[in-house]
Amino acid sequence: MRDILHDLDNWRAGENKSIALATVIQTWGSSPRRAGAKMAITPDGKITGSVSGGCVEGAVFEEGVAALKSNHPKLLHFGVADETAWEVGLACGGSIEVFVKPLDVELFKSLRSVLAEEDTAVLVTVVRGPAELLGRELLLKDDGSVTGFISDELNEQALNLAKETLSQGESRRAMLNEDIEVFMEAILPPPTLIAVGGVHITIALMALAKTLGYRTVVVDPRSAFGSEERFPNVDQLIPLWPQEAFQQIPLTRSTAVAMLTHDPKLDDPALKIALPSSAFYIGALGSKTTQAKRRKRLLDEGITEEQMNRLHGPIGLEIGAGTPEEIAMSIMAEIVAVRNRVEESIPQPG
Numbered sequence: 001m002r003d004i005l006h007d008l009d010n011w012r013a014g015e016n017k018s019i020a021l022a023t024v025i026q027t028w029g030s031s032p033r034r035a036g037a038k039m040a041i042t043p044d045g046k047i048t049g050s051v052s053g054g055c056v057e058g059a060v061f062e063e064g065v066a067a068l069k070s071n072h073p074k075l076l077h078f079g080v081a082d083e084t085a086w087e088v089g090l091a092c093g094g095s096i097e098v099f100v101k102p103l104d105v106e107l108f109k110s111l112r113s114v115l116a117e118e119d120t121a122v123l124v125t126v127v128r129g130p131a132e133l134l135g136r137e138l139l140l141k142d143d144g145s146v147t148g149f150i151s152d153e154l155n156e157q158a159l160n161l162a163k164e165t166l167s168q169g170e171s172r173r174a175m176l177n178e179d180i181e182v183f184m185e186a187i188l189p190p191p192t193l194i195a196v197g198g199v200h201i202t203i204a205l206m207a208l209a210k211t212l213g214y215r216t217v218v219v220d221p222r223s224a225f226g227s228e229e230r231f232p233n234v235d236q237l238i239p240l241w242p243q244e245a246f247q248q249i250p251l252t253r254s255t256a257v258a259m260l261t262h263d264p265k266l267d268d269p270a271l272k273i274a275l276p277s278s279a280f281y282i283g284a285l286g287s288k289t290t291q292a293k294r295r296k297r298l299l300d301e302g303i304t305e306e307q308m309n310r311l312h313g314p315i316g317l318e319i320g321a322g323t324p325e326e327i328a329m330s331i332m333a334e335i336v337a338v339r340n341r342v343e344e345s346i347p348q349p350g
Helices: 002-015 058-071 083-088 105-116 155-168 202-210 266-272 287-299 325-344
Strands: 022-027 036-043 046-047 072-079 095-102 121-128 137-141 147-148 172-175 183-187 192-196 215-219 236-238 254-260 283-284
Touching: 002 036, 002 046, 002 105, 002 137, 022 183, 022 254, 046 058, 046 121, 058 072, 058 095, 083 155, 095 121, 105 121, 105 183, 105 192, 137 155, 137 172, 155 183, 183 192, 192 202, 202 287, 202 325, 254 266, 266 283, 266 287
Parallel strands: 192 215, 192 254, 215 236, 254 283
Antiparallel strands: 022 036, 022 095, 036 046, 072 095, 121 137, 121 183, 137 147, 172 183
């Protein structure tokens, strides 16, 4: 949703357009967008976002316009076993389900607040069921506040499922009863990449992370390395030792941490904080020999085997990188791969 928020704001504020919102609720095979990807549509032909990388956008646009005219949401399916899939271009071996509905303006205001404040929430949408319930939504925020309503009979069950989804941080589909299905979309803060050490690799790494939509943080108490001259465009530069710096940065399931100093005085304290955390990625620069010595030190200092096994070291994918820029690319590629594997490990209903 964040990638289309600017256009939605403009459409609503300046032109007051009616808007349909299409959301990917499940994919199989090689479909290019994952669950939660969105596309917004107006009747006069404006489109923002994507649900398939181009394969089914035309068909989804037509269904979105139809949903606005009829005020009736619809669940769409495109797949290799469906002749329509070939007609719209999804011939790459995947399938996709997309839910299309008119935008609920009041609920969108609450959802926009969640996105703007980088909060955590779950959006529950009825995607299969009787016409009077189809498309109804409920938004549960991390602070327990609720916007929207499903029904007197189903609201409590929907909220309980939303609370489970909130704790797991993973979008999923679920049945409220044998006839009514909901899509529970976990809305998480944007990913953050924390680099410990303002070395040359870090300069290139922060630029790549910014391009991919990551919030960027550099930690280095050494003034020659952790300076604004070297990092004018990072979101946060913290010139403190890791023990102090990490008190200012929450390590969540949306956080990646890269240790890049080659100095145990900086890397080890940071690892002792990061490894037991919920950060989805933790990596450290250094050869296999360096990694073995680091592993022994940290195990001797109380890090468990399970925690230690979370460490990616030597850091980065093996691509034969030689320059700082190539090493940064290998690190960023590994971070993206780990994050995508985490998201794709979510069990999907058959």
